[in-house]
Amino acid sequence: MADSTTASGETLNFEAEVTQLLQLMVHAVYSNRDVFLRELISNAADACEKLRMRALQQSDLLGDDPDFKIVLSADKSGGTLTVADNGIGMDRTEMVENLGTIARSGTRAFLEGLAGGDGAALIGQFGVGFYSAFMVASSVDVVSRQAGATEAWRWWSDGTGEFHIEPVPLDKAPARGTRVTLTLNDDSKAYAEQETIERVVAEYSAHVPVPIVLELGDGTGEKTLADGGALWRKSRSEAEESEYAEFYGHVSGQYDEPALTVHYKAEGRHEYAVLLFVPSMKPFDLFDPARLGRIKLYVRRVYITDEAQVLPPWLRFVRGVVDSEDLPLNLSREMLQKNPILEAIGRGVTSRILSELDKLAEADRQRFEKVWDAFGAVIKEGLYEDVERRDAIYKIARFKTTKSEGAWRGLADYVGDLRPNQTAIYYALGDDQKKILESPHIEGFARRGIEVLLLSDPVDAFWVKTALGYDGKPFQSVTQGAADLEKVPVAEGEADVDAAPDSAVGTLAALFKQTLGDRVSEVRASTRLTTSMVCLVAGETGMDRQLEKILAANEQASVKGAPVLELNPGHALIKGLADKAVAGGHVEALEDAAILLFGEARILDGDPPDDPADHAARVGRLLVNAMAG
Numbered sequence: 001m002a003d004s005t006t007a008s009g010e011t012l013n014f015e016a017e018v019t020q021l022l023q024l025m026v027h028a029v030y031s032n033r034d035v036f037l038r039e040l041i042s043n044a045a046d047a048c049e050k051l052r053m054r055a056l057q058q059s060d061l062l063g064d065d066p067d068f069k070i071v072l073s074a075d076k077s078g079g080t081l082t083v084a085d086n087g088i089g090m091d092r093t094e095m096v097e098n099l100g101t102i103a104r105s106g107t108r109a110f111l112e113g114l115a116g117g118d119g120a121a122l123i124g125q126f127g128v129g130f131y132s133a134f135m136v137a138s139s140v141d142v143v144s145r146q147a148g149a150t151e152a153w154r155w156w157s158d159g160t161g162e163f164h165i166e167p168v169p170l171d172k173a174p175a176r177g178t179r180v181t182l183t184l185n186d187d188s189k190a191y192a193e194q195e196t197i198e199r200v201v202a203e204y205s206a207h208v209p210v211p212i213v214l215e216l217g218d219g220t221g222e223k224t225l226a227d228g229g230a231l232w233r234k235s236r237s238e239a240e241e242s243e244y245a246e247f248y249g250h251v252s253g254q255y256d257e258p259a260l261t262v263h264y265k266a267e268g269r270h271e272y273a274v275l276l277f278v279p280s281m282k283p284f285d286l287f288d289p290a291r292l293g294r295i296k297l298y299v300r301r302v303y304i305t306d307e308a309q310v311l312p313p314w315l316r317f318v319r320g321v322v323d324s325e326d327l328p329l330n331l332s333r334e335m336l337q338k339n340p341i342l343e344a345i346g347r348g349v350t351s352r353i354l355s356e357l358d359k360l361a362e363a364d365r366q367r368f369e370k371v372w373d374a375f376g377a378v379i380k381e382g383l384y385e386d387v388e389r390r391d392a393i394y395k396i397a398r399f400k401t402t403k404s405e406g407a408w409r410g411l412a413d414y415v416g417d418l419r420p421n422q423t424a425i426y427y428a429l430g431d432d433q434k435k436i437l438e439s440p441h442i443e444g445f446a447r448r449g450i451e452v453l454l455l456s457d458p459v460d461a462f463w464v465k466t467a468l469g470y471d472g473k474p475f476q477s478v479t480q481g482a483a484d485l486e487k488v489p490v491a492e493g494e495a496d497v498d499a500a501p502d503s504a505v506g507t508l509a510a511l512f513k514q515t516l517g518d519r520v521s522e523v524r525a526s527t528r529l530t531t532s533m534v535c536l537v538a539g540e541t542g543m544d545r546q547l548e549k550i551l552a553a554n555e556q557a558s559v560k561g562a563p564v565l566e567l568n569p570g571h572a573l574i575k576g577l578a579d580k581a582v583a584g585g586h587v588e589a590l591e592d593a594a595i596l597l598f599g600e601a602r603i604l605d606g607d608p609p610d611d612p613a614d615h616a617a618r619v620g621r622l623l624v625n626a627m628a629g
């Protein structure tokens with residue numbers, strides 16, 4: 001990694017992704033550069049809170065400076081702005097790792113997302129941390145001394161491909177913590193002005209839980225810009241929406257508006273304060289396999305960790321603070337794992353979030369649907385992971401359906417509109433809604449005016465597998481078993497179908513079965529088809545066909561159990577074939593038909609014919625015969 005080493009320092013290359021990010025920072029014509037200051041202040045506040053926690057066990061780390069603060073100072077003539085904290089600080093290794101690579105799990109995905117899109121706009125929505133300093137600075141200088149350390153280090157970069165690191169004498173370093181000095185570029189000199197600094201802090205950082213002061217350039221002392229009071233300790237009636245929005249920015253690292261703010265104090269068996277937000281945009285790491293949440297756990301105002309996983313993984317997108325009165329301050333990692341108080345808090349907060357979401361759905365449908373758009377696919381994980389929450393989640397779950405024309409429908413809406421004699425909630429699984437809508441399986445449902453849920457999120461396959469039903473109605477796949485459609489009357493305006501007689505279709509089905517052998521478990525007449533000739537469904541007890549495929553792809557199960565081939569007795573071709581079957585003879589033509597239609601049904605399911613070469617040969621023969629007329 002080292003490019004050059006001198007007696008005093010070293011020049012190192014940034015990780016490739018960082019260079020990419022920095023280039024964006026430098027070149028992006030960026031609409032809101034103010035955000036860099038929030039990122040630096042957030043880092044400074046986090047560093048103070050980390051030390052506050054560490055010092056619980058090791059109080060000598062604080063020395064004679066127990067009061068945390070963030071000090072801003074600017075030099076207008078020199079064009080510099082400095083953000084200094086007396087927090088935990090960084091040693092050499094940490095500086096190289098933290099300021100030379102990309103630690104945030106979402107950032108890589110973010111960069112990939114940038115490839116085609118509008119980088120500047122995206123950076124505006126998602127904080128990219130320390131590196132955003134290069135939007136306003138031609139060079140950044142970081143001097144840090146870790147709490148308790150006897151050495152200090154300086155990190156310096158102009159934001160091109162490399163950075164420098166060298167030791168600094170202690171008298172040139174803060175007594176403890178980190179000092180970040182930006183040499184502002186020509187377009188950004190305003191950030192050295194008191195007015196600008198005050199405005200930006202008021203807008204983005206007024207409620208970080210560490211005080212912020214501004215050193216006045218004329219040597220007249222300092223001015224407090226933020227008192228470090230914990231917003232979550234205020235009562236709801238004392239806090240303003242704008243304060244919430246600003247604090248949300250600090251805890252989430254995002255720049256969207258929170259869609260829902262949940263702020264309350266729990267009293268009783270456990271006492272704790274909660275200030276949580278549901279974002280309106282998806283964080284980048286939403287589908288990261290680790291599925292980690294980032295709620296900040298405090299104990300009596302002292303920040304403990306953001307790794308406690310206070311909420312279940314299906315609420316991992318919720319951001320904010322939970323501050324407990326009852327937990328011990330010296331919580332170790334192991335103690336966090338299975339702590340009964342923390343678990344009780346988690347359960348309480350989960351219930352509250354669900355009920356607040358339900359209230360939001362009632363009070364502000366549009367806003368709620370935005371939340372569901374962004375996080376519905378995650379919340380539905382709770383349907384199979386958190387059985388005790390299932391009913392509460394059913395209540396807020398929304399679905400696109402064959403009748404909703406792109407709008408969201410709740411299960412209560414669905415059940416309220418059941419057709420006469422309809423006893424199940426029907427669903428269709430698939431990769432995307434358009435494909436599901438085109439699948440032959442739902443034709444007969446449309447004909448009878450039966451609504452079908454379109455389940456196209458990967459998670460859907462998992463929860464429907466274990467779902468018992470809603471309001472006494474079982475969930476049933478449109479590709480499963482013999483759909484009991486006959487009992488439901490045909491919808492108004494739908495013509496009656498002139499179908500081939502049962503016995504003729506029966507004869508044809510028997511011949512088909514003979515030809516197809518083990519490839520199908522049964523061939524039978526269908527009630528679910530109206531325009532398509534054929535489709536494949538699962539046997540009576542078999543798993544949904546789509547689900548079986550998804551599980552096989554995840555290697556959770558192998559596709560087993562041959563499917564049922566269903567024939568549309570109302571289709572002209574099937575009628576013609578049935579006539580031929582009854583008449584006898586036509587052995588070769590019927591055999592071709594069996595194999596080609598089976599292939600057809602597989603293609604409609606998104607699979608190739610099981611013997612593509614044989615299929616192609618038969619199609620070829622058919623075409624030659626057709627041409628010969």
Ligand code: ADP
Pocket residue numbers: 039043044047085087088089090098099103104128129130131177178
């Ligand atoms: P994030 O804050 O999201 O982790 P950043 O790029 O802003 O991403 O910072 C990277 C890391 O650098 C931080 O996680 C922290 O470990 C370290 N860091 C940044 N600023 C400071 C600071 N003022 N004091 C101590 N550590 C810091």
